[in-house]
Amino acid sequence: MSDSTQKTQQVIGTTEELLAYSLALEIEAVERFTELGDQMEVHNNHEVADLFYKLAEIEGKHVENVNKASAGKELPNILAWEFDWIDEGESPEGGAMEDAHYLMQPWHAIELAKHGEQRAVAFFKHVASNATDKDVEAMARELVAEEEEHVELLEQWQQRFPRPDEGWDDDLDPPTMVE
């Protein structure tokens, strides 16, 4: 998983724009977790599939919350590549699909989710510290607090699962076996 260390100088000027970013981030999270759930289901890893679907459901509630906060406002329509995220052009909660593995365990799934939330914290902190508008800064700080709470909840959730031992991805009948 890559670290979100590459900062851009982009400044979000209005709360509408910030809400559009927030909405895109949460929608990407829903789509990503649904896609990961589908991948695990196709590969008969049902325990992790269910967990990803649960994460998608939770992110869906975040989408609802952003939509409620946006009521009465007209959000700009920003194309996927026009978003100025701080990590290689990908939404904080939308990347790192290459970290999925068909033998991954619940601990890994939560680790992946936690990493996305941490990137979201970093993004909104970046927005807050670069804001030139007081309302944008205040909203960004609220979003930082929310995302930090998500990280904390995921950390608690992760403690329910043991950290997998080395070699968790060993497969005695691997798909690479030539029949």
Added chain:
Amino acid sequence: MTETTACTLLQPKEYKSKVKPVWCPGCGDFGVLGSITKALSGLQIQPENAAIISGIGCSSRMPTYLRTYGFHGVHGRALALATGLKVARPELTVIATGGDGDGFSIGGNHFLHTCRRNPNMTYIVMDNQVYGMTKGQASPTTDPHWEKGKLTPGGTGINPFQPLVIALASGANFIARSSSSDSNGTAKVIMEAIRHPGFSLVQILSPCVTFRPEQRDWKNRLIPAPMGPTSDPAQAARRLLTDEGMYTGILFRGDRPPYQPRPEPSIDNIAELDEEFRL
């Protein structure tokens, strides 16, 4: 950025079908699927006005996962099918998709001549330098020293195919390279490729995490092309021959007019039709 309410527009996920992809978790092709849907959404192309045509291979499953028209054809023949469709239905947005084996080995001859012919369509090649579906044989773009292919112990020992150089030499009108790890950037490149008249080639480095797990590191080796696209083939050739395969971005934009034959006048009486088939 436009000031339109997002909900009135077709969103990327609305281009996806309900079929769940069977690609291995971690496969780069998931990112490419996302990029294609974002590009179609960016252009607001109605699903019924687009057709995705493919051959055979993991990445050639692409039409199944999209809600556009699609045709999952025979091995290496995606470009022949796509050209036929574009000529017959020029109003459609035609996109051919596939992998490096399908496109550059089995379909190599079609690739050359589609570049020459320059039909107004886009070819997306998900290049993972391996035949994944048949369990890990060396492909035309495989490094000569890759030793893990069961059929090529010790490596192939032969130079890899250079798709962008060949495309340029053969007359492709738009040439770009991108990476599946940059789904949003790739979406933009695909959108530009669709917009550009003539034959557009987009090579997307798309890791095969099962047979080439070392390709997970590709995303750390990518270099955004230091210069913008050129329309000078000689300059483009110099760049492509020296970039070691890791420069990303739009590398060449030509200005050749696309191939589009005028439709034959329709035959509306049986005697004329009979004359056509007289030996």
